[in-house]
Each structure stands twice: as C-alpha cells, then as structure tokens.
Amino acid sequence: MYIINKMKNTIFLMEKNELINFVNETLIKEYGIPERAKNKPDPLDLLIATILSQNTNDNNSYKAYLNLKSKINSFKDIIDMPIEELETLIKTAGLTKQKAKTIKKFMLFLSEKYNKFDLNFINNFTDDEIINFLVQNEGIGVKTASCVLMFSLYRDICPVDTHVHRIVNRVGIVNTKTPDKSFYILNIDFPKGIAHSFHTNLIKHGRKICRPKNPFCNDCVLKNICNFELKNSLKKTKNNEERILLLDKI
Numbered sequence: 023m024y025i026i027n028k029m030k031n032t033i034f035l036m037e038k039n040e041l042i043n044f045v046n047e048t049l050i051k052e053y054g055i056p057e058r059a060k061n062k063p064d065p066l067d068l069l070i071a072t073i074l075s076q077n078t079n080d081n082n083s084y085k086a087y088l089n090l091k092s093k094i095n096s097f098k099d100i101i102d103m104p105i106e107e108l109e110t111l112i113k114t115a116g117l118t119k120q121k122a123k124t125i126k127k128f129m130l131f132l133s134e135k136y137n138k139f140d141l142n143f144i145n146n147f148t149d150d151e152i153i154n155f156l157v158q159n160e161g162i163g164v165k166t167a168s169c170v171l172m173f174s175l176y177r178d179i180c181p182v183d184t185h186v187h188r189i190v191n192r193v194g195i196v197n198t199k200t201p202d203k204s205f206y207i208l209n210i211d212f213p214k215g216i217a218h219s220f221h222t223n224l225i226k227h228g229r230k231i232c233r234p235k236n237p238f239c240n241d242c243v244l245k246n247i248c249n250f251e252l253k254n255s256l257k258k259t260k261n262n263e264e265r266i267l268l269l270d271k272i
C-alpha cells in the first residue's frame with residue numbers, strides 16, 4: 023500500500039497493519055489511551071446496550087439501558103412483559119418499536135434454544151462463530167455483534183461504525199463502500215491489543231475533527247498520511263461537546 027507523505031514530498035510503502043499501528047499511536051498521542059470499563063462487561067448486558075445504542079446518541083441510549091435494568095430483576099422478565107411496556111422502558115433510546123422487538127425476540131431465542139438468559143457460553147466460540155451466532159437474529163448486525171466481541175470479550179476485533187468506516191477509508195487503510203465491507207477487510211489479522219484504543223479514538227476523531235462534511239483537516243494529526251482528496255482548509259474554532267462513550271460504561 024502506498025502512502026504519500028506530502029510534508030516531506032516522499033512516497034513510502036506501508037502494510038495495512040503498519041498503517042493501523044501508526045494511526046493508533048498518532049491518535050493516542052492526541053487523545054490518550056481510552057479508559058475501559060472497570061469490570062469486563064457481561065456479554066448479554068453489552069449486547070442489549072449496543073442494540074439500544076443503534077442510531078441514537080450515547081447519552082439517550084445509556085438512560086434507556088439504565089432504566090430498563092432498574093425495572094427488571096433479570097432479562098427473563100422481558101419474556102412475559104407486554105411489548106408496549108418494554109417500549110416505554112427504553113423510549114429515550116428512540117426507534118423503540120424496532121429495538122423492543124429485537125430485544126424481546128432475542129430473549130425468546132435464548133429461552134427456547136438454551137433455556138437460559140446468559141451469553142457467557144459464547145466465550146468458547148471463535149470470532150466468526152460469535153458473529154454468525156448473533157447475526158442470525160433479526161435486528162442484530164455485524165457492528166452490534168462485533169461490539170460484543172471487543173467490549174465484552176476483549177477480542178482483537180475492531181467494530182466499524184460510520185466514523186470508523188469514514189476515517190479508515192480516508193486515510194487509505196481500506197477502500198470500501200460500506201461499513202460491513204470495511205469491517206471484514208480491516209479485521210483481517212488485526213494487530214493484537216489495540217482494537218479498543220483504535221476504535222474509540224477514531225470515534226473521538228470522527229466527532230471532533232474528521233467530520234462527514236467539512237472535516238477540520240488543518241487541525242488533523244493524520245493529515246500528512248491522509249489520502250482524502252477533498253481536503254479543505256477549515257480550522258476548528260471551538261471544541262465539540264464531550265460526550266460519553268456508552269459501551270465503556272456497561
């Protein structure tokens with residue numbers, strides 16, 4: 023893979039994982055090493071929190087998650103709960119009908135197939151087996167499944183949301199059209215031990231600097247290696263509001 027260093031006007035070769043490591047180290051210098059949850063999150067808790075976080079901001083989905091957890095003794099309670107009640111409990115997360123249906127159907131799946139409300143058994147599966155096991159359920163996609171892998175099981179897998187997809191394409195780590203395609207290429211032999219910092223710092227960078235439109239390229243620590251052709255000269259004028267990163271709070 024060719025990376026053009028425009029500052030020194032030189033061209034040098036970098037393998038995909040060398041570039042991932044370089045981006046990771048550069049972002050750590052800028053944002054630090056992201057903190058992880060104090061205790062390893064339970065995989066079923068993490069899955070439900072991730073479903074709630076789909077297409078909404080972390081503050082709203084975290085409120086919905088806490089409200090749901092405070093009103094049930096165990097996820098088993100969801101089996102007999104009227105769907106309308108579940109929708110009310112998670113309403114701050116938005117898309118409540120869709121998310122309530124996904125959560126309820128997943129609990130029915132666990133109950134009917136495994137007669138338990140626990141996902142710790144997936145620890146014995148390979149990464150691919152876990153993704154295939156989870157995505158067979160309606161409403162659970164590759165991104166949600168990969169969050170369980172990384173945030174809860176500490177696997178060397180980097181989930182790809184829209185921020186990660188955008189930046190890894192702009193800097194030339196992958197060249198794809200969709201987050202799911204980016205996910206599969208990015209994660210071929212992903213470097214060990216850096217998935218959490220790489221993923222989390224890319225999200226921070228995507229929110230603050232590498233925005234979908236009008237990115238602040240002049241303030242970007244990756245500008246010397248970035249392949250993005252529409253680089254503009256916008257300078258950042260104010261700090262974006264710091265928002266929580268939900269899945270490290272589960």
Ligand code: SF4
Pocket residue numbers: 189192193231232233237238239242243244245246248249250253
């Ligand atoms: S130089 Fe611009 S497009 Fe490239 S990563 Fe930085 S902000 Fe994004």
